[in-house]
Amino acid sequence: MQSFDTIIVGLGAAGSAALYQLARSGAKVLGIDSFSPPHKMGSSHGESRITRKAIGEGGEYTPLVLRSFEIVDELEKLSGRMIYQKTGGLMISNENSIAIHHVENFFKTTIEAAQTYNIDYQLLDAADIRKRFPTLNIADDEYAYFETDAGIIKPEIAISVQLDLAEEYGAAIARNTTVKSLQALDNGKVKVETAAKTYLAAKVLVTAGPWLLNLRPDFAKYFSVLRQVLYWFEIEDHYQAYLPDKFPIFIWDGRPSLESRYGFPALDGRDGGIKIASPRYDPETTAETVDRTVSAKESEQMYQEQVKPFFKGIGGRCLKSAVCLYTDARHSRFGIGSLEGESDAIIYASACSGHGFKHSFAVGEALGQIALCGESKIDLSSFGFDKLEAKQEHES
């Protein structure tokens, strides 16, 4: 039986980051993935992810993203590839907003985090927003937080770079291989079984994204797997205004609905369109059963409700779309750590809830530190599974 210091189950955002960090620190590490990452079956595809420094989902996330910015810089230098693109970030809200982007008080918490961590930002009123971003149809009661360093992370490139570097540092990768079971042994080690092989590891990191529930069906009490659709709509007019040097990433609270929308500048030329999405919180699905097709009716509805009223020059032709999965916990939390009463050699990380990519570099580093030394430099205790609210507790 082959033996490793650490085995990582799942090489998406979090797993590829952990593999890179562990390999770099000289550990004997194996990463296993059911597919050949980066791939389009989980949560880490779609060409772009928003990154921002002041985190409205809670002050405890900001140290993770700030460290992630540093790691991304290091990865870009090592690989010569661009992972982060600075565009600035515009978070639009209004006094009467009932929209919730991931958590309540997102806007207020974002400003508090910016002040706490000395992050460069400006507050804009409706007139300021219209002047700077004339293609947005801004209502009189809307205002915005603008963050200078917010921008785009390229998820597929980030994963490829970290896997390539991990291999250069000596990591082993088993692609197209599914872990069937994990068993904590009396000697403290963990037996990891795939269809073809059985491995032993001192520590196992489970970063299985939406498939986590296959390995831990009991986690269904914490997490919902949710179908999300990304849309690229054609730019009919004002193309220059949508280019990344003029148009930022944005998160825009709905008015007057509960929905929010977010999106990106035109990254792929005039014919590439702009990518816009609106987070969806029901119904639950699974990675196996999710409908991965997007109907014409669905994209037409998205255009009429979330695009046409808000953006000048964006046409209704949907150039492409992609289905992606959130693994969502209540209040958009992350669950990271081992489980009380179980072996501490198995460490689970579900750090998604629709906002995990920007943090994944530091989450991977922290997971590596836990695997090697039992604790991480950035305190992850507020993300422990004991802190997660069970779904049924909320519903009752």
Ligand SMILES: Cc1cc2nc3c(=O)[nH]c(=O)nc-3n(C[C@H](O)[C@H](O)[C@H](O)COP(=O)(O)OP(=O)(O)OC[C@H]3O[C@@H](n4cnc5c(N)ncnc54)[C@H](O)[C@@H]3O)c2cc1C
């Ligand atoms: C539409 C959408 C938009 C988003 N927007 C943003 C954003 O703007 N900003 C942001 O920061 N975040 C965003 N996120 C969240 C972010 O993308 C996720 O948090 C992140 O991709 C989650 O990565 P992961 O590693 O947990 O899961 P995944 O990337 O899904 O990786 C899990 C991996 O585990 C493998 N696996 C699973 N089970 C097994 C097994 N038994 N054996 C072997 N391998 C296994 C899978 O094949 C997969 O490769 C968005 C997510 C979606 C879906």
